Every structure is written in C-alpha cells, then in structure tokens.
Amino acid sequence: MVAVMSTHTRLCQVVPLLPVSRAYTYRIPSGLSPRIDEGSRVVVPVGSREVVGVVVGWDGEEQVRIKEVQGVLDPEPALLPGVLDLTRRASQYYLEPWGLYLRCSLPPGLRKGRGPVVPMTRWVVYAGPSPQLPTRRQRELLNRLESVREVPLRTVIAEWGYGKGVVDRLVAAGWITVEERESHGPLPFPLSPPQPPLRLTPEQEEAFRRVENALGDFTPFLLYGVTGSGKTELYLQWGQRCMEEGMGFLLLIPEIALTPQYISRFTARFGERVGVLHSALSPKDRLREWLRIRGGEARVVLGTRSALFAPVDGLGLIVVDEEHDPSFKQEETPVYNARDMALVRGQIEGCPVVLASATPSLESFYNAQKNKYAMLTLSKRVGTPMARVRVVDMGQEEGIFSKAFLHGLRGALKDGGQALVLLNRRGYAAFLLCPKCGETVRCPNCDITLTLHREPLLLRCHYCGYSKPPLDRCKHCGSEMRAVGLGIQRVEEELARSFPEARIDRMDRDALRSRQAHWEVLRKVEEGYTDILLGTQMIAKGHHYPRISFVGVVLADVALHLPDFRAAERTFQILTQVVGRAGRGGRGMAVIQTFMPTHPSVVWAARQDYLSFAAEELERRRALGYPPFSHMARILVTGTNEDRVEDGANKVAGLLRRGAEGMVVLGPAPAPLYRVRNQYRRHIILKGKRKALLLNLARLPRRVGGVHVKVDMDPYSML
Numbered sequence: 001m002v003a004v005m006s007t008h009t010r011l012c013q014v015v016p017l018l019p020v021s022r023a024y025t026y027r028i029p030s031g032l033s034p035r036i037d038e039g040s041r042v043v044v045p046v047g048s049r050e051v052v053g054v055v056v057g058w059d060g061e062e063q064v065r066i067k068e069v070q071g072v073l074d075p076e077p078a079l080l081p082g083v084l085d086l087t088r089r090a091s092q093y094y095l096e097p098w099g100l101y102l103r104c105s106l107p108p109g110l111r112k113g114r115g116p117v118v119p120m121t122r123w124v125v126y127a128g129p130s131p132q133l134p135t136r137r138q139r140e141l142l143n144r145l146e147s148v149r150e151v152p153l154r155t156v157i158a159e160w161g162y163g164k165g166v167v168d169r170l171v172a173a174g175w176i177t178v179e180e181r182e183s184h185g186p187l188p189f190p191l192s193p194p195q196p197p198l199r200l201t202p203e204q205e206e207a208f209r210r211v212e213n214a215l216g217d218f219t220p221f222l223l224y225g226v227t228g229s230g231k232t233e234l235y236l237q238w239g240q241r242c243m244e245e246g247m248g249f250l251l252l253i254p255e256i257a258l259t260p261q262y263i264s265r266f267t268a269r270f271g272e273r274v275g276v277l278h279s280a281l282s283p284k285d286r287l288r289e290w291l292r293i294r295g296g297e298a299r300v301v302l303g304t305r306s307a308l309f310a311p312v313d314g315l316g317l318i319v320v321d322e323e324h325d326p327s328f329k330q331e332e333t334p335v336y337n338a339r340d341m342a343l344v345r346g347q348i349e350g351c352p353v354v355l356a357s358a359t360p361s362l363e364s365f366y367n368a369q370k371n372k373y374a375m376l377t378l379s380k381r382v383g384t385p386m387a388r389v390r391v392v393d394m395g396q397e398e399g400i401f402s403k404a405f406l407h408g409l410r411g412a413l414k415d416g417g418q419a420l421v422l423l424n425r426r427g428y429a430a431f432l433l434c435p436k437c438g439e440t441v442r443c444p445n446c447d448i449t450l451t452l453h454r455e456p457l458l459l460r461c462h463y464c465g466y467s468k469p470p471l472d473r474c475k476h477c478g479s480e481m482r483a484v485g486l487g488i489q490r491v492e493e494e495l496a497r498s499f500p501e502a503r504i505d506r507m508d509r510d511a512l513r514s515r516q517a518h519w520e521v522l523r524k525v526e527e528g529y530t531d532i533l534l535g536t537q538m539i540a541k542g543h544h545y546p547r548i549s550f551v552g553v554v555l556a557d558v559a560l561h562l563p564d565f566r567a568a569e570r571t572f573q574i575l576t577q578v579v580g581r582a583g584r585g586g587r588g589m590a591v592i593q594t595f596m597p598t599h600p601s602v603v604w605a606a607r608q609d610y611l612s613f614a615a616e617e618l619e620r621r622r623a624l625g626y627p628p629f630s631h632m633a634r635i636l637v638t639g640t641n642e643d644r645v646e647d648g649a650n651k652v653a654g655l656l657r658r659g660a661e662g663m664v665v666l667g668p669a670p671a672p673l674y675r676v677r678n679q680y681r682r683h684i685i686l687k688g689k690r691k692a693l694l695l696n697l698a699r700l701p702r703r704v705g706g707v708h709v710k711v712d713m714d715p716y717s718m719l
C-alpha cells in the first residue's frame with residue numbers, strides 16, 4: 001500500500017473497528033481532506049450508527065448514496081504504515097476480521113470517538129555538527145547527547161546539571177534543537193538507578209555481533225540459550241545498539257514474566273526511554289504509554305503479546321523472549337500468535353527478529369535446523385554451573401514428598417536458601433470420587449469434574465467458574481466421597497505441616513485472586529522474606545533469584561496425559577524452566593517426582609538436555625505428521641443445541657472434504673471438553689500445507705444451521 005493522495009482524491013476506504021474484514025468507501029469533505037492520511041482514525045456512519053474506523057486506502061467506487069466521513073480524530077495518523085499493514089496481514093493469515101485487529105492495535109482509550117488530550121514537554125534533540133565549535137562545557141553535554149540523541153530538557157537541567165544558558169547557546173549554534181512534545185504525566189513504573197553494561201562473554205559477544213551485523217534487514221534468528229546464560233543482558237545491549245542508531249527496540253515477553261524485576265533491569269539502562277505495554281495497566285496508563293511510544297519518547301518497548309502492535313516508529317529489532325510460551329497465542333477472537341506475527345512485522349519493517357528461549361518451540365527449532373532461522377547459541381550459564389537434578393520414582397515412595405525431596409528442601413532451608421515447589425494443578429484435590437460406585441461430581445454447564453478447593457471450601461469448575469459446596473456422601477449410593485488426585489492447596493497444607501518454621505507463599509490463579517498480585521509475591525521472594533514459594537507453572541518463568549537453592553517438582557506427570565500433541569513438549573519446557581531456577585547464586589539442586597521416570601520429557605529435562613529432547617520429539621512428530629511437519633487448523637463448531645452442532649459439524653467437514661486437495665481432514669469428533677458453559681462442542685482438525693488450509697478455510701461460512709464455526713489457525717489448545 002503506497003500512500004499517494006492527490007489533491008483530487010475525494011474518496012477514502014475505511015475499515016470500522018467492528019467484526020468486518022472489508023473496507024467501506026466514504027466521501028471526504030473538503031475541510032477534512034488535509035488532515036486525513038492512511039492510518040488516520042475517523043468517525044464514519046455505519047448503518048444508523050457512528051463508529052470509529054481507520055483509513056486504509058483511497059478511491060473506491062463513486063456511488064450515488066455514498067456517505068461522508070464525519071470527523072478526523074487525531075492530528076497525526078494513529079496507526080503507523082507498518083502497523084496498518086500488520087493488521088491486514090494478520091487478518092489474512094488467521095481469517096479473522098480486519099476491523100478487530102485494528103481495534104487490538106489501539107489502546108482502549110482510542111477505540112472510541114475521542115482524540116487524546118495531552119500536555120506538552122520540551123525535548124533536547126541532537127542535530128549534528130555545526131561549523132561553530134563548542135566550548136569545553138558544551139562539548140561535554142554534546143558527548144552525552146550524541147549517544148542518547150534526544151532527552152527531555154528537564155533531565156538535562158535537573159539530572160545532568162547543565163544551565164539553561166548552555167542549552168540556549170548550543171541551539172543558537174545549530175548543534176541541538178529543542179522541541180515541544182506531548183507529555184503524559186508520571187510513568188506507571190519506577191525508574192531504577194543506572195547500571196552500566198556488563199562485559200559480554202565470548203558466546204554473548206558472538207551472538208551480539210551477528211545480530212548487530214543484521215540490523216537494517218529482515219533476518220530471523222533463534223537464540224537458544226540455557227537458563228541463566230545471560231540472554232537478558234544481550235537484549236539490553238542490542239537495545240543500546242538500536243538507540244545509538246536512532247532505531248526503536250521491541251521486546252515481547254509472556255504475560256506473567258513481566259515483573260518489576262524485568263522492568264527495573266531495563267530502566268537501569270534506558271531510564272525514561274522505556275515504554276511498557278501490558279493488559280494489567282489501567283486504561284489510562286495504557287493510553288499514556290501508547291502515546292509516549294507513538295510520540296517517540298519511549299523507544300525501548302517491553303510488552304506482552306498485544307505490544308506486537310506497539311507504535312514504535314523505525315523499528316531496529318524485535319526480540320521475543322521465552323518464545324515457546326503459549327501465552328503469546330491469543331485464543332479469543334481475533335486469534336493471533338504474537339511470536340509468529342513478530343516475524344511478519346520484522347518483514348514489514350525490514351528489521352531482524354530474535355526468538356529466544358532455553359526451550360525453543362519445536363516449530364522454531366525445526367526452522368533453525370532447516371536454516372530458515374539463523375541459530376545463536378549460549379550453551380553455558382554465566383558463572384554458576386547448572387543445578388544437580390534427581391528423578392524420584394514415586395511408585396517406590398509413600399506420601400506426597402519423597403525422602404530425597406524432604407532432604408533437599410530441609411538442607412536448603414538450613415543453609416539459609418530459598419525453595420521453589422511446583423505442582424501444576426490448582427485446587428486441593430483433582431475431584432471427589434465415590435469409592436463404591438465411581439460417581440463423581442460434575443459441572444452442570446460443562447462436561448468436566450469439579451475441583452475441590454479449600455479456603456473457601458468449595459467444588460469449582462475451572463472452565464466456567466461455577467461453584468457449590470462439596471458433598472459428604474454419594475448422591476447415588478450414600479457412601480462417603482473421597483478426594484482423589486493431588487492439588488496445590490493440599491501440598492501447601494502438607495508443607496506447612498512438615499516445615500512449621502518456614503514462611504510459605506503460594507502463587508496460582510486462585511491465590512492471586514484472593515491475596516495479592518503476582519509481583520508482590522515475587523517481591524517477597526526477592527527480598528528474602530519467603531522461604532518456600534509454591535506454585536503452578538506460573539513460577540517456572542523467567543525470574544532470576546540467586547538465593548533459590550532447591551527446586552522440587554511434586555508430580556511431573558500432571559499434564560502428560562492431556563489429549564494434546566504438545567503435552568510432552570509443554571511438560572519438558574515447564575520442568576526444564578523450573579529446574580533452571582535452582583542454583584543461580586551458586587549451589588543448587590532439584591528433585592523431580594514422577595510415576596514415569598523413563599518418560600523422555602522427564603529424562604531430558606532432568607539432564608537439562610534440550611537438544612536430545614528436541615531430536616527425539618521431532619522424530620515422533622514427523623512420524624505422526626504433526627507440526628512442524630504440517631500446518632494445522634482446528635475448526636470448532638459450537639452451539640446450545642446438541643443435534644444442530646452435530647449436523648453443523650458434519651456439514652463443515654463435508655465442505656472441507658470436497659475441497660480437500662493438499663490437506664487431511666480429521667473428524668468431526670466431540671471435542672475433549674464436549675460441553676463448556678452449556679455450549680456443545682465438536683471439532684475438525686486439518687493438517688496440510690498452509691496455502692491449502694488458507695484456501696479451503698477462506699470459503700468456510702462462519703455460521704451453519706444456527707451454530708457457530710470458529711477457525712483456529714496453528715491451534716495451541718486442543719481441548
């Protein structure tokens with residue numbers, strides 16, 4: 001799309017921020033035409049309503065009853081050309097409405113028909129050599145400005161200690177300019193005291209150079225770096241390099257990893273040039289941060305998946321940290337995987353993209369093997385060795401904790417260390433079971449068993465939130481019900497019993513709801529207050545706490561039996577990541593308890609051997625024709641009427657089989673979660689070449705016989 005707008009153009013193409021994929025043509029009143037550009041937010045009539053839309057192009061058919069653009073909302077287009085293009089490509093790739101991706105690319109405050117109102121601050125901008133030579137004091141200031149390029153005037157005066165006179169004389173000499181820019185109040189995060197870059201290890205240095213040399217071109221990299229190998233330090237130095245080149249830097253992180261610890265490492269290098277975007281910010285702070293980024297104040301941007309659309313102009317580099325993490329995939333409409341779309345954005349912007357992980361997704365690893373991605377490796381931890389890991393066969397043990405587990409945990413606490421304990425299952429027990437007749441208690445809205453919780457004592461549905469008090473006796477035969485399957489709340493109880501002196505904290509979705517935000521829990525760990533942090537996979541991600549000397553996995557098998565082709569991969573990743581938290585400050589040990597001590601996910605995680613796991617798992621995927629050896633799409637047919645859902649699913653499968661060239665159609669079959677929130681669910685799985693999938697799916701109707709048809713490209717959830 002090239003922005004050519006002649007003075008004669010009177011028509012524009014607008015996509016409203018609604019579930020639509022097509023652009024509508026509007027007439028531009030002559031008064032508005034100088035202010036409209038591609039990417040501008042405009043107010044347009046759709047039916048009898050006035051809605052916000054984005055201008056995506058010019059011209060269109062002159063019709064008799066064509067409507068007019070009602071207003072332009074911003075002085076500058078809200079969407080950068082690259083972001084506009086990205087939303088269009090995402091819509092084509094995932095077959096979901098363009099208007100909804102446009103909506104995603106704007107902060108909540110800009111999705112309605114208002115323009116932002118913002119105060120201004122003054123910025124000092126380095127303008128380059130002038131024939132008039134500076135004095136010594138002026139030279140000093142110029143040296144600092146030369147590396148950062150631009151900085152708020154108040155920083156130069158209040159923090160750097162230069163007088164207004166020095167600035168004025170440099171402006172007069174043509175060395176610098178002072179510009180009015182929008183300012184947005186206090187930052188939604190604290191600034192850390194400055195910290196200089198570390199001296200890179202030879203491995204880091206090599207990785208640094210290769211990406212540095214690629215700046216300016218789209219080049220995809222896979223950074224495989226074991227836990228604690230100094231990946232974050234590399235991101236910081238790449239960010240620095242981008243700043244020096246006047247380029248923007250974007251780092252995408254999984255939802256839960258975005259802790260203050262992370263932000264503080266970045267502000268320690270980049271101060272106010274850091275911008276942060278994630279969904280836990282208030283709408284006001286999100287708008288502010290978005291505007292600071294759009295205005296060019298914040299050039300080093302950290303964010304979760306929606307930051308994919310961050311308005312960073314002149315992007316120099318995109319890094320996706322923990323690229324294997326499923327939270328990059330947005331499951332709700334509009335579907336997208338920020339990891340995959342980061343590559344598309346890199347292509348559009350012409351910049352390198354680094355996907356980084358200690359446990360890369362098999363998709364990315366396979367691409368690196370085929371030389372589609374350049375591989376960067378950090379094979380060693382900086383300073384400290386990996387923790388020793390022991391696998392314990394729980395078939396040979398009694399109780400929840402093995403002897404090795406208790407011994408390791410006790411030893412760590414005695415030496416003043418901290419411990420992480422993982423069990424990836426919420427609640428107190430998996431479910432209630434009648435030992436006589438096998439009766440279980442199920443959710444009335446969803447076809448799954450209710451989970452037993454303590455504090456408050458309730459049976460809960462993890463899909464729809466339904467809850468009710470637990471039964472003591474079987475509805476059927478009157479026998480006493482028994483709690484089966486271990487949940488994290490039960491582990492908490494047992495830990496408190498075995499270690500009465502220890503300060504124990506728990507981190508899972510239930511604890512966070514009723515107690516504090518996850519970063520508060522983590523801060524207490526960081527400050528050394530917590531002795532044992534117990535949690536679900538939330539605790540396995542990206543944190544760096546030097547005092548953790550013991551990691552215990554209560555039961556590794558929890559997710560291995562899920563009907564999902566990625567179950568083994570997910571288990572390996574979680575185990576490797578959590579074990580990788582041990583011993584970062586020196587000594588460390590980990591214990592993995594399991595009933596399947598010979599399962600490859602357990603064996604290779606215990607040896608921290610990603611490459612062997614990947615080789616073995618890739619062979620299995622190849623044999624079964626799963627990704628990365630095919631592309632997959634999942635079609636979910638849902639509705640409240642069971643028969644209609646069945647008919648609808650059959651009809652969709654029939655349509656797909658007719659056009660089935662180059663792909664395999666599996667199903668329809670009842671989804672493993674057959675009923676959720678009173679909706680019946682059947683699914684069809686497609687495997688094949690991406691092109692074939694896109695071609696066939698593009699023609700698919702989204703409603704068949706009164707039921708809903710949802711396409712999920714590259715699905716993560718198979719339930």
Ligand code: ADP
Binds near residue numbers: 200226230233544
């Ligand atoms: P990762 O992101 O791979 O888990 P980090 O970047 O958090 O690793 O690094 C782990 C630890 O090693 C941190 O404390 C970090 O400050 C330190 N570190 C990283 N690179 C270096 C280096 N070149 N020299 C000294 N310490 C380093």
Ligand code: ZN
Binds near residue numbers: 443445461463464466
């Ligand atoms: Zn339910």
Ligand code: ZN
Binds near residue numbers: 475
């Ligand atoms: Zn019974």
